[in-house]
Amino acid sequence: MPAATTSPADQPIYEFVNGPVPATIVEVIVRMQAIDALLPADDGLKWFNRLYLMVTQQVDLHPPDGEWRSPAWLTRLDVVFAGLYFGAVAGFLAGRSVPSAWNVLFEARYRTGVDRIQFALAGMNAHINHDLALALLATNAELNLVPSLDGPEFADYQSVNGLLNTVMPSALTMLATDALGECAQDTGKIGRLLAFWNICSARELAWDFAGHLRILAGPARDVALSAQGALTGALSRAILAAA
Numbered sequence: 530m531p532a533a534t535t536s537p538a539d540q541p542i543y544e545f546v547n548g549p550v551p552a553t554i555v556e557v558i559v560r561m562q563a564i565d566a567l568l569p570a571d572d573g574l575k576w577f578n579r580l581y582l583m584v585t586q587q588v589d590l591h592p593p594d595g596e597w598r599s600p601a602w603l604t605r606l607d608v609v610f611a612g613l614y615f616g617a618v619a620g621f622l623a624g625r626s627v628p629s630a631w632n633v634l635f636e637a638r639y640r641t642g643v644d645r646i647q648f649a650l651a652g653m654n655a656h657i658n659h660d661l662a663l664a665l666l667a668t669n670a671e672l673n674l675v676p677s678l679d680g681p682e683f684a685d686y687q688s689v690n691g692l693l694n695t696v697m698p699s700a701l702t703m704l705a706t707d708a709l710g711e712c713a714q715d716t717g718k719i720g721r722l723l724a725f726w727n728i729c730s731a732r733e734l735a736w737d738f739a740g741h742l743r744i745l746a747g748p749a750r751d752v753a754l755s756a757q758g759a760l761t762g763a764l765s766r767a768i769l770a771a772a
Contacts, residue, residue, distance in 0.1 A: 645704045
C-alpha cells in the first residue's frame with residue numbers, strides 16, 4: 530500500500546524498497562537494478578545506488594581464489610546489510626524517522642553543483658559507518674556466532690576490503706562519465722575524496738564498532754549509535770561540500 534506522505538514521483542521507488550525483504554544476493558541486485566532504472570539522473574540517490582550495485586556485483590562475482598571461506602555468513606551479511614539501505618529509503622519516502630546519517634544524503638538528493646561521485650561516497654559513508662556494524666550484529670546473532678580475528682569470517686571480511694579497494698576508483702570513474710563514455714565530471718576529485726574517506730578504513734571501524742555495541746545495552750547503546758550517526762552525518766556533509 531502506498532505511503533500517504535510519499536510523492537507521486539517516488540511511489541514506484543517506495544514500492545520496490547518497501548517490498549518483501551530480499552533473501553539472496555540475486556534478489557538484492559535485482560532490486561538495486563530496478564531502483565536504478567526508476568531514479569532520474571538528477572537524483573543523487575541514483576549514484577549511490579549505482580555504485581552500491583556495481584560493487585555488490587563485483588564482490589558476488591569475484592571471491593578470492595574462487596571461493597569464500599565462510600560463504601553462508603558473508604552472503605547473509607550482504608543481504609542483511611542491503612536490507613538496512615532499503616529500509617532507510619522506505620522510511621524516508623514514507624515520512625518516518627530515519628537515522629541522521631542517512632538524512633544528509635536524502636535531503637540533498639536534488640542539490641545542484643554536487644558531482645555524482647560525491648553523492649555516491651556520501652551514501653557509502655552513511656551505509657558503512659552507520660549500518661554495517663548493525664548488519665554484523667544481526668547476522669552474527671542470527672547464525673549464533675561471534676567471529677574471531679583468526680576465523681574464516683574475518684578473513685572473508687578482509688578479502689572484501691581488498692576487492693573494494695581495487696574496484697572503487699574505477700567504479701567512481703565510470704560514474705563520472707556521460708552516455709558516450711567521456712568524462713563529464715571532475716575525475717581528479719575522486720583521488721581527493723578517497724584520500725579523505727577510505728572504504729577499507731570505514732569497514733575496519735565498523736567491525737570494531739560492532740564489537741563495542743555487542744557489550745552495550747539500553748541508553749548506553751542508544752548514545753553510542755546517536756554519536757556515531759552524528760559523526761557520520763558530518764562526514765557526509767563534508768563529502769557533499771568538497772570542491
